[in-house]
Amino acid sequence: MAYQVLARKWRPKTFADLVGQEHVVKALQNALDKGRLHHAYLLTGTRGVGKTTIARILAKSLNCENPSNGEPCGQCQSCTQIDSGRFVDLLEIDAASNTGIDNIREVLENAQYAPTSGKYKVYIIDEVHMLSKSAFNAMLKTLEEPPEHVKFILATTDPHKVPVTVLSRCLQFVLRNMTPQQVADHLAHVLRAENIPAEPAALQLLGRAAAGSMRDALSLLDQAIAMGSGKVSEEDVRHMIGAVDKRYLYELLQSIAEQNGAALLQKAQEMAARAIGFDSALNELAVLLQRIALFKTVPSAISQDDPERDTLQILAEHLGDEQIQLYYQCAIHGKRDLSLAPDEYAGFVMTLLRMLAFSPLAAAGQPTNGQISGTELHTPSTEKETGAKKPIALPDHSGQPEAAEPSDVQVIEEATPENKPAIAPEAEQVEPPPFIEPIIEAPVFAEAVPADTIFEHAVAVTATQAEEYSPPWEETPSEHEISATQPYPDYPIDYPPPFDDEEANLLPLPESEHITYGSNEEEDGVETDAEETFAPMPEFTADNWAQISFRLSRKLGAAQMLTNHAAWVDFDTENKVLTLSLTANAAKEAKSKGFFDKIRNALAEAYDMPDLKLQTCAWEENRNWETPAMRKNRLQIEGRQRAQQLLESDPACQKLMNLLDCHEWKADTIELAENIEE
Incomplete structure (x- = not known):
């Protein structure tokens, strides 16, 4: 007998033989066992997940003479004939080859006849999305109300190309990829x-x-x-x-952890000489880093008999949590950017050099001109010559390249109380003011902090006149990060306050238009409700229209969208007629009379005017009409201008701008935490 490939030989014959797809198997078995059979099924999923296999098993179960709990017996005449492909009442159609309407018409004409030997006529249409539009239209009616003896089983890898009219007539099952x-x-x-x-x-x-x-x-x-x-x-x-020998991956991480750039490049050249795919190498390196992080966080997740466990343990001991996360990000970003590199080797080497050069975000803070200790790239040469470092000893893997000689590698020296950088005695007694603390003790970043981020926090400090401020990237500065006797050049230690009382009065806002910074409406919800309950309503005038709209917003609900975009035009006190004008965009959306009734009722109740009438007029430009939304936007612009003037007049901000060589403000990036209560 000719050899049969494993994919055909081990094709499942029953639901019990299927691997995965338990959600589909359970539903089909229960439906078969209870007799709740649908007339059309749609199986979707990628190639090789079992769509056609499940369709054949379902066809056997439908026609099996001795089914058991939805499972075909596999011994009766129907089961054996379906397995051998000789069952006359089972018709498999390849829609990729039979796309025309004539093929579907022939199927539909034969569907009206009773089955020859089985219980049901089963039509399996594979790759059904390849059918033409006319073919789909021809089968719609039959697919919705087929004869009782006909069952349709459709399979496709692209359900988005199947018309929704067909999808709505089928019971759809989505098959998942196997892990x-x-x-x-x-x-x-x-x-x-x-x-x-x-x-x-x-x-x-x-x-x-x-x-x-x-x-x-x-x-x-x-x-x-x-x-x-x-x-x-x-x-x-x-x-x-084309997978990478894991010994290469181990030695790459070993060289990176030991900051041995020469060994790292030598290993990359050896991989290039062996024609190893660098895309696959970065992918495997990311997988290895993920396993190291998993071992470091949940050691029990790696089984004791795993052949990599000893190696993972050694690498986990020499790599910190931040390092693993940073190297993982470098690997996946390097794989993404590999196609943009001049060639794959250059992109691969640059990714390794990025791992070698970057420090994790959680590294100890250093001054601007300081050096990161314990790395081959930044450690002075005298320290390299005198420092006695032990190499990382990886376990030997039989049949694989041997590890580099101990003399070629160095390890990172762990920080201990003995080798911590000394702090000058006089530095311990000098404590800079809290306001300039983030500037003096700025940490070393893996990537540059955007200037916009720094200015956002500068705005927050100036607006709230914070006495103590710590930026989000450094909650508690380390005591040995920088000596207080080494500030930035010409930076005074005794610094004046951010701005004095005279500067604080620049561009004062009217009391009625005061903006409260940093308020939280949700946290102060009880007090706000109490104030609104007992505080009198503003006078019913055009100047107070924005405050009136704000006070009635909770009662108006969705109708407040109209008041926010409506300007007070006129109020006839004699006839009690209020005239509002909606902006052009608001007028297009104002289609419900119920919103206007709600606004009129809320105003009438608030001001005790039961005979109040409400009317609208067309919007006219150049009339100086201002809606509450326009007013709020105007106040925000004025607030940004005021905040910018305060910042520009602040000595600390001027020093920061000179330090970063920034000379132009982006006014729209100044965000004010405001809560306008009107």
Whole structure:
């Protein structure tokens, strides 16, 4: 008998044989067991997840002579004929080859006849999204109300191309991609049944390479068996799918952790000489960093018999949490930018150099001209020559390249009380004012902090006149970050307050238009309600229209959108007629008379005017009409201008602008925390 490939030989024959898709199997089995059968099913999912397989099993269950809890027996005549492809009442149609209306018309004409030998006529239409528009239209009526003896099972990899009129007539099931672990476990089961030896690491590689498709995994397994001459080894699988030898990854991380740039570049050149795919290398490096982070956070997640456990433990001991996260981000961003690099080797090397040069965000703060200690890039040469560092000893992996010589690598010296940088005695007694503390003790960042971020916090400090301020990137400065005797050049220690009383009175706002900074309406909700309940309403005049609209906003609900965009035009005191004018955009949306009735009723109740009438007029430009929304925007602009003047007159802000070489303000980036109570 001719050899049968594993993907066909191990194709599931019953629901119990399926791997994954439990949500679909459970629903179908219960429907078959209870007799709640739909006339049309739609199975969607990527290639190789079991759409056609489930369709055939469902066809067997529908026509099985001895079903058990929704499972086909596999022994009756219907089951055996369906397995062999000779069942006359099961018709499989490839919609990719039969896309025309004539093919569908032929199917629909035959559907009216009773089944020959089975209980149901089952039509399996694969890749149904390939049908033409006319073909879909032709089958709509039959698909909605087919004969009782007909069942349609549609399968597609792209349900978005199926017309919604077809989707609404089907019971849809979405098949999920299988996880790498599910694929690896099933491959191990297949190999045990086939009596073929295999290494667990090789099956894990095949599980990831299959990308959720069991058919692809079995095809790759066939190829790996042929390549290994009857066995499946990790080395053969890596060579077959282009995966990177993990020893390279270990040594790359070892060189990065030890800040050994020479060894890092040497390893990259060796990988290039072996024609290793750098895209795959960065992907595998990200996976390794993820496993290190997992081991460091949840050690029990890595099983004791995992062959990588010892290596992961050693690397986790020499890499901090921040370093692992930073290197992981560098790896995935480097993989994304690889196509933009001059060539893959250059992009790969730049990613490694980025890991080597960058410091985590949580690194100890340093002065502007300071050096980061403990790194090969920044440590003075005299320290390199005299420092006695021990290399990272990785476990030996048989059959793989040996680790670099101990003399070629160095480790990062851990910070201890003995090697912490000394602080000058006089520096401990000098304490700069809290306001300039963030400027003097600015930390070293992995990436530059945008100037806009610094200015936002400068605005907050100036507006609230904060006596103590700590920026979000540094909550508690370390005591040894910088000596207080080494401030920025020409930066005075005894600094005046941010602005004096005379400066604070620049551009004073009227009391009626006062903006309260930093208020929180939700936290002060009880007090606000109490004030609004007992405070008298403003006088019913045009000048108070914005305050009136604000006070009635809770009663108006959705109608407040109209008052916010309506200007007070005139009030006839004799006839009690209030005239409002809506802006052009608001007039388009004002289609409900109920909103105007709600506004009139709220005003009449608030001012005890039961005979109040409300009318609108067309908006006229150049009439100096101002809606509450326009007024709020005007106050915000004036507030930004006032805040900008206060900042420009503040010596600390001037010093910061000179330090960052900034000479132009972006007024729209100044945000005011305001709560206008009118």
